[in-house]
Amino acid sequence: MELVKQTRAHKARLDLNAAQVAVLDGQAHTARTLWNLLHEYFTFRQGRFARLKECDAAIRAARHEIDWMGQLPAQAAQAVLKTYRQAWANFFNPDHPAQRPTFKGRLRSRLTVDVPQARDLQIKRINRRWGTVNLPKAGRVRFRWTKDLPGLTKGGPAGRITGARLVKEADGWHIVFRAERHVPAPARHLGPQVGIDQGITVALALSDATMREHGPWLTSGQREHLRRLEKKSARQRRTRPPGRLTSKRLARTYNQIAKARATAKRRAVDWQHQTTTELADTFSVIKVEDLKIKNMVRSARGTIENPGRNVAHKAGLNRSIAGEAWDRTVTLLEYKTRDRGGQVVKVPAPGTSQTCHQCGHRDAANRDKTRFACLNPDCGWVGHADTNAAININNADGTPVSGRGDLGATRSAKRQPPRAA
Structure with a gap:
């Protein structure tokens, strides 16, 4: 049986105390600042882009010279560099819609921290509703268990967790697990x-x-x-x-x-x-x-x-x-x-909402809000305008x-x- 790799993300809400929130906030702001420093170093190198080796050396030197850079775990700092380089690769790809990388503002950017290696997470389920995960520098943290994670539940889906990302939203911090599974290749769907x-x-x-x-x-x-x-x-x-x-x-x-x-x-x-x-x-x-x-x-x-x-x-x-x-x-x-x-x-998309699916007559006056009435005297079809558009899309x-x-x-x-x- 042919197997295909399936990569999915699973998001869960973290249950943090005030000290842990402060730790993750500090890490996220450090990661944002590191992105900005990388952007300045990468784009203002005497008219040429800095190489990956130079950026990595600059990060290592900064972590030794700047005290607050130590808030961010070393692996998370390397993940920032990897994400930044990928952003440029996406920008230079003519088939990718990504925009040119820019500086990240303190109030307008999303706070995120990467945990690139799954072995650091040490995920464990403690009861039906909750699980625990180890976060670097924040300690053991509970998260809401709403779905079985691959490779972690007896009798659950086979696979493994390859890493995670911490994301802060309006209702608090969440963890997004990166899950990888090998599943049978789907058969052709026989539906309409x-x-x-x-x-x-x-x-x-x-x-x-x-x-x-x-x-x-x-x-x-x-x-x-x-x-x-x-x-x-x-x-x-x-x-x-x-x-x-x-x-x-x-x-x-x-x-x-x-x-x-x-x-x-x-x-x-x-x-x-x-x-x-x-x-x-x-x-x-x-x-x-x-x-x-x-x-x-x-x-x-x-x-x-x-x-x-x-x-x-x-x-x-x-x-x-x-x-x-x-x-x-x-x-x-x-x-x-x-x-x-x-x-x-x-x-x-052009014309799907103005064209009669019965006779093909196209006129903006055919549609009046949600009512479609074909003005072609040989047709005269009347019905819901959105249904008519959906039929045109289907055809x-x-x-x-x-x-x-x-x-x-x-x-x-x-x-x-x-x-x-």
Whole structure:
């Protein structure tokens, strides 16, 4: 039986005391500073990039000369160098969407610390709900056990943990385990084909005339609490003199806003996981639009010479698009369909919502919000606009981005290596 390597990440919440939080905060800020020092050293070397050996020697010298650099474990410091070099490799790869590496700001960067070697973790399960893990310089820490980890549970999945990364979010520190397993190659999925139109009024409309919808991510009381916190932060910003650092009260308000938004995000991700799993189990080929989301959420503010129109309306639309996280839905579908022997196909987006799937007549006036009425006198089809768009997506030809079969490819088309001339 053919086996394939499967790499997955498993995220768990850490249960830390105040001293351990301070240790991890110090390590994360040291790692961020080390990134900035590497960026300065790497890019300002008399007109040439520094070599890997030079960067490694500079890190070793800095750890001996600067006391606070010792907060970061040596292996985590080497992981920063590896990540930084990979960022440049991604930037120079013409098929990779990565941007040029830049300095990391203290308030705008995500706090992370790498634990690259699994042997340092010493993971152990202590009961049904909790496990323990060893974190360098922080000691033994409990984490929430919500899923069996490969190679650590009797009768559980076979495999191993290859490392971890510590990530700080609005609700505290989390650990992301890197898990590796060898599983049988999936057989070809024999389910039907479907097209999916992603929207705001209807989250997912399928070409079989069904829909996948969700309610608000926050309750009415939570939304009102968030609204009051945002008004409070606005008042606190108005009373702060220009150039003054953020006060502790304003920082506390920002933290409360971040926690409320993190709750909404967790619920959104949970719904996306459940929905994409159901779709990957049911359908063999899933077609979606190849959306350029970065262009879609571009501000309409314009310039002083050419001011934009309907700026507030466009800003609200951008927030709604960002809240649906369409790109994350497609990413989840890609690896889940690949694991089940199916595939995801991206089709061109223009015209799918304005074209009648019955007769092919294309006119912007065909659609009126969620109602589609074909203006072709020989057709006259009437139905839900999102269902019509999903049928057009299902009928279109596109580029497979994941899965197996004659149409499939194992990686995104834009991440394929360039062909030889």
